[in-house]
Amino acid sequence: MRRWVRYRLSVLVCVDSDDRQERHTVTHVVIPAPQDGSTLERDPAGDFLIYDQHMRRTNDNDVVVHRVVAAAENKAEWPPATRARRR
Numbered sequence: 001m002r003r004w005v006r007y008r009l010s011v012l013v014c015v016d017s018d019d020r021q022e023r024h025t026v027t028h029v030v031i032p033a034p035q036d037g038s039t040l041e042r043d044p045a046g047d048f049l050i051y052d053q054h055m056r057r058t059n060d061n062d063v064v065v066h067r068v069v070a071a072a073e074n075k076a077e078w079p080p081a082t083r084a085r086r087r
Contacts, residue, residue: 003058005072006049009038040069 014028032038041049048069052058060068071077 002053003060003064003068004051004053004055005068006041006051007038007072008041040072 010032012028012030013026014030015024016027017024043049048065050058050060050065050068
């Protein structure tokens with residue numbers, strides 16, 4: 001079964017603004033490489049945020065959580081990042 005593991009990571013958004021005309025436009029979004037400080041996200045109880053293929057939070061047992069988290073943390077094995085598409 002497919003699992004999604006949530007990471008916390010910084011995102012920088014560049015906004016060009018014209019204060020006189022109240023125009024504000026996002027011109028760049030910079031997402032750092034996974035090695036640049038991304039960490040696994042946890043809920044307030046300290047549990048990892050893991051979701052199933054339908055993006056619903058899972059209640060997997062400890063063995064599954066351990067294996068999924070170990071795989072997610074092995075950043076050297078990650079495939080190349082995919083880019084979001086603009087609509």
